[in-house]
Structure formats: structure tokens, C-alpha cells
Amino acid sequence: MQGQALPGFRDFYPDDLALRNAIFATWREVARRYGFQEYDGPPLEPLELYTGKSGEEIVQQLYAFEDKGGRKVALRPEMTPTLARMVGARAQALKKPIRWFAIPQLFRYERQQRGRLREHFQLNMDIIGEAGPAADAELIAAAIDTMRAFEFGPADVHARISDRRVLRTLLLGGGLTEAQLPTAFEVIDKSERVPEEALAEILEKAGIGKREAGSVFEVASFRSLDAVSAALAKVKGGEDAGESLRTTVAALGTMGLGEFVSVDLTIVRGLAYYTGIVFELFDRGKELRAICGGGRYDNLIKEIAGIDLPCVGFGMGDVVLGELLRERQKAFEAPGQLDAFLVAVGGEDVAPVLTLAAGLRNRGIAVEYALRNQPIRKQLELAAARGASRAVIIGPDERKAKVAVVRDLKTGKQHKVALTKVRKGVFK
RNA sequence: GUGGCUGUAGCUCAAUCGGUUAGAGCGCUGGACUGUGGCUCCAGAGGUUGCGGGUUCAAUUCCCGUCAGCCACCCCA
Numbered sequence: 001m002q003g004q005a006l007p008g009f010r011d012f013y014p015d016d017l018a019l020r021n022a023i024f025a026t027w028r029e030v031a032r033r034y035g036f037q038e039y040d041g042p043p044l045e046p047l048e049l050y051t052g053k054s055g056e057e058i059v060q061q062l063y064a065f066e067d068k069g070g071r072k073v074a075l076r077p078e079m080t081p082t083l084a085r086m087v088g089a090r091a092q093a094l095k096k097p098i099r100w101f102a103i104p105q106l107f108r109y110e111r112q113q114r115g116r117l118r119e120h121f122q123l124n125m126d127i128i129g130e131a132g133p134a135a136d137a138e139l140i141a142a143a144i145d146t147m148r149a150f151e152f153g154p155a156d157v158h159a160r161i162s163d164r165r166v167l168r169t170l171l172l173g174g175g176l177t178e179a180q181l182p183t184a185f186e187v188i189d190k191s192e193r194v195p196e197e198a199l200a201e202i203l204e205k206a207g208i209g210k211r212e213a214g215s216v217f218e219v220a221s222f223r224s225l226d227a228v229s230a231a232l233a234k235v236k237g238g239e240d241a242g243e244s245l246r247t248t249v250a251a252l253g254t255m256g257l258g259e260f261v262s263v264d265l266t267i268v269r270g271l272a273y274y275t276g277i278v279f280e281l282f283d284r285g286k287e288l289r290a291i292c293g294g295g296r297y298d299n300l301i302k303e304i305a306g307i308d309l310p311c312v313g314f315g316m317g318d319v320v321l322g323e324l325l326r327e328r329q330k331a332f333e334a335p336g337q338l339d340a341f342l343v344a345v346g347g348e349d350v351a352p353v354l355t356l357a358a359g360l361r362n363r364g365i366a367v368e369y370a371l372r373n374q375p376i377r378k379q380l381e382l383a384a385a386r387g388a389s390r391a392v393i394i395g396p397d398e399r400k401a402k403v404a405v406v407r408d409l410k411t412g413k414q415h416k417v418a419l420t421k422v423r424k425g426v427f428k
Numbered sequence: 429g430u431g432g433c434u435g436u437a438g439c440u441c442a443a444u445c446g447g448u449u450a451g452a453g454c455g456c457u458g459g460a461c462u463g464u465g466g467c468u469c470c471a472g473a474g475g476u477u478g479c480g481g482g483u484u485c486a487a488u489u490c491c492c493g494u495c496a497g498c499c500a501c502c503c504c505a
Contacts, residue, residue: 004496007495007496007497060429061503061504061505076505077505078505079505080505106505107505108503108504108505110429110502110503110504110505111429111502111503112497113498113499113500114498114499116503116504116505120505122505269504270503270504270505289504290504293504293505315505317505343463343464345463345464346462346463375461375462375463375464376462376463376464376465377461377462377463377464377465378465379464379465380464380465380466381465381466382465383465384465384466385465391464391465393463393464395463396463397463405463405464407464407465409465409466412464412465412466414464
């Protein structure tokens with residue numbers, strides 16, 4: 001063995017690529033239904049595109065190097081900064097709201113684990129230029145519908161939705177200071193995975209008092225819109241802060257997607273640039289990582305391109321999704337696209353078969369034939385293994401009678417067809 | 429980047445206490461079968477037991493290192 005692919009990188013054998021292509025096709029189909037247009041950008045970007053807003057933390061996980069011109073560059077770890085630049089550059093010319101999607105290959109240098117590699121493909125869908133909750137609902141609906149298109153129902157996946165404005169308002173109302181919010185967010189984010197004592201310790205270290213810590217845990221415990229609304233009602237500015245979340249959830253219900261959706265304030269998301277609604281999609285078994293995540297990031301384009309445009313978007317990777325699809329044991333075999341496998345009985349039949357193959361291919365018909373003289377048995381074996389729907393057998397007898405034997409490889413039935421018809425791709 | 433577990437044929441797995449030529453099924457190639465695939469039978473190819481070192485008369489087995497994979501952290505595209 002001469003080595004293997006780099007850790008975290010994948011070789012796509014035909015069956016693997018068939019799955020990937022099926023995923024891409026479904027992504028594009030759903031994006032089309034929602035009226036999104038596809039775009040793409042460079043896989044290699046200036047390093048500053050990411051260091052500027054994301055900080056040193058991200059830089060350590062970047063595939064970054066210096067190119068031969070001395071430029072500091074990085075393989076893109078996410079698509080959003082590229083999108084922000086592209087939209088920013090033509091912001092005046094683009095009709096709002098902009099609905100764009102992309103399927104970039106993204107890279108990240110970190111230790112690989114199940115569902116998390118150093119390279120993956122990700123569906124990105126974004127709505128730019130609309131600050132209202134209808135855009136949030138539209139986008140979350142698109143994410144859910146993508147899963148529905150893969151035949152997952154509410155029993156299989158669900159969306160957990162939160163809103164950082166709600167979190168902020170509740171926490172500030174609970175007595176926390178602006179400076180303590182990041183720590184509180186971190187604790188709420190971890191509240192499902194980390195024992196409460198450890199979380200309490202984190203809060204204590206950040207100088208957050210017992211009473212305020214209590215309100216952090218209370219906020220983390222809300223699992224319904226009603227509970228959130230009730231809490232908001234007791235807080236100054238709570239009515240306004242919850243408006244967007246309420247409207248979004250209501251719209252999703254109106255679209256018939258209510259069964260997929262739950263309000264869950266423990267969804268925070270790591271990226272710093274989210275400003276409003278945030279959401280993630282999970283498999284109900286919760287055995288895997290989030291399938292999809294996104295949210296509203298109203299300030300990013302301004303930071304990158306200097307133009308004030310509100311955005312909401314999500315990313316859905318092919319790795320976790322692919323594992324879910326494989327788990328369901330859906331077969332994704334490389335499609336056997338052969339229309340016919342041509343069989344030459346003897347050596348003198350090879351030339352006529354070549355001629356026939358060339359003619360059929362000119363007509364757009366997919367054909368293959370054995371590349372060396374073999375017994376018919378071997379040729380039919382290969383034809384079957386290739387998934388050809390039929391074999392076209394040509395031997396001395398057939399040539400004399402100006403026919404070919406067309407054998408259906410599924411049923412095993414065969415009959416003679418005039419060569420003049422076969423040459424036109426008519427097999428019966 | 430830190431810690432734990434694992435590593436035998438393309439795949440799934442065997443190999444007694446450390447014992448001499450590392451096996452099986454599937455898959456692959458060929459044959460039985462010179463004008464008809466799927467079934468059956470026979471044969472073959474394919475291994476530096478991840479790699480390197482150590483202990484030992486002897487290492488797939490024990491020890492160390494390293495690489496890779498899985499898991500948990502970190503982080504979460």
C-alpha cells in the first residue's frame with residue numbers, strides 16, 4: 001500500500017460519490033423550490049478574510065500558508081465571509097432580498113472524529129437584505145424541507161430554535177451584566193452536556209453571584225415558547241425581544257412544519273457573529289452531531305464590506321447527513337447507466353460490434369463491450385455486473401440473417417431484432 | 429492540542445499459555461462451461477499481522493515509541 005488520503009480527507013469511490021451526488025442533487029432541488037440561486041467563490045482566500053473577524057482561535061484551525069507570491073492564504077473554513085464580500089461588492093446592484101445558496105468544500109485543520117473531518121461539503125443558504133422574522137422562518141423552513149426531501153419526518157429530525165436577543169434580555173433582566181453575558185452563553189450552551197456543579201463553578205469563577213447563576217440555569221431550562229414568553233413578560237423590554245421568535249415559530253406552524261420545531265434556549269451556537277435567531281437541526285436519536293445550524297448575523301457584511309445589510313443563513317454538512325442516510329441503509333449504488341452491452345460471439349464479430357458501438361454512442365446511447373475475446377458466458381457475466389439492462393449479441397448466424405439477439409438481462413428473455421433497428425437504438 | 433481504547437487479506441473476522449508454514453467467509457482472477465450471466469463445485473492471487481525498536485530460543489500475542497482510526501475533552505465549519 002502506498003499510503004492513504006490525508007487524515008480527515010476522503011477518497012470518493014463510485015458508490016461514495018453516488019451518495020454525495022444524491023445529496024447534492026437533493027440540496028439543489030430544494031434550493032430551487034425556494035427560489036435560491038447558486039453561486040460559488042474561491043476555495044483559497046486571503047488569510048485576513050478570516051482573521052479579521054474570527055480571532056486567533058480560528059486561525060489555529062485554518063489550513064493556512066504562504067503562497068509563492070508571499071501572500072498569506074487559507075483554505076476556506078466557512079462560506080459566509082466569501083458571501084459577505086461578494087454581496088458587499090455588488091450590494092447596490094442586487095435586488096433585495098437576495099436568496100443565494102452554495103455547496104462549497106470547506107476545510108478545517110482539527111482532529112477528526114465521527115461526523116467531523118478536515119474537509120466537508122456544506123449546503124449554505126442565505127437570505128440577505130431582510131431583517132424581519134419572515135426571512136428567518138423562510139430559511140428554517142428550507143432547512144427542514146431539505147431533510148424532508150431526504151424522507152426524514154418529525155420523528156427523525158427536529159429543529160431547535162432560540163434567539164440571542166431573548167437570551168440577552170432574560171439574562172440582563174436576571175441581573176447579569178453585559179460583560180458576564182459571554183460566560184452565561186457558554187454555560188447555557190453546555191448545560192445539556194456538562195454537570196451542573198461544573199457549570200456553577202464556571203459561573204462562580206466569572207464572578208457571577210448565586211442569584212444571577214440561578215437565573216442562568218432557569219433560562220437554560222426553558223423548552224417551550226410559552227415558558228419563554230412567560231419569563232419575558234416579567235422582564236423589561238421582554239415583549240419586544242420575543243417578538244421575532246414568536247413570529248418565526250408561528251410562521252413555521254402555518255407552513256405545516258410545527259411538528260419539527262421546538263423553542264430551546266440552550267441553542268447558542270459558537271460563532272460570535274450571530275445577532276438574533278439561532279437554530280440547529282438534530283436527529284431525534286441525538287446520537288450524532290447537529291445536522292445543520294444557522295442563524296441571523298446582521299452585522300457581518302458591514303464588518304467585512306462596510307455595507308449595512310441584515311442576513312440570515314444556515315449551513316448543512318454532508319458528513320453527518322451522509323451517516324444518517326447510510327444508517328437508514330438506503331442503498332446508494334453508482335448508477336449502472338449502460339443501455340446495452342454488446343457481445344461479440346467470435347473474433348470476426350468484433351469489428352461489427354465496434355461499428356455498432358460507435359454508431360449507438362453517436363446517438364447518445366450508453367454501451368460497453370468486452371475489451372478482449374472472451375466466451376459469451378464471460379461477456380454476459382460482465383454485462384450483468386455492469387448493470388446493463390440488455391445484452392446485444394452478434395455472431396456469424398446473426399450477421400448472416402442481418403439481426404441481433406437482444407437479451408433482457410433482468411428476465412433472461414431474448415429475441416431477434418433486425419440490425420437496421422438495432423443500429424438506431426431500437427432494441428425491440 | 430490533551431487523555432483513553434483499538435490496529436491481522438479489498439471487506440467482516442479467527443489464530444489455545446508467547447510456539448515454529450497466520451486461517452475462514454465474502455469479494456477478486458481463472459477453470460469445470462468453445463453460442464448464453466445469476467446457481468454449484470474446484471483452483472489461484474492477495475499479508476513485512478499499521479510502522480520502528482525492545483524483551484525472548486521463539487512475538488500477531490509482552491514492553492516502548494510512532495502513525496492511523498474510534499471515543500471523550502478543546503472546538504464546533
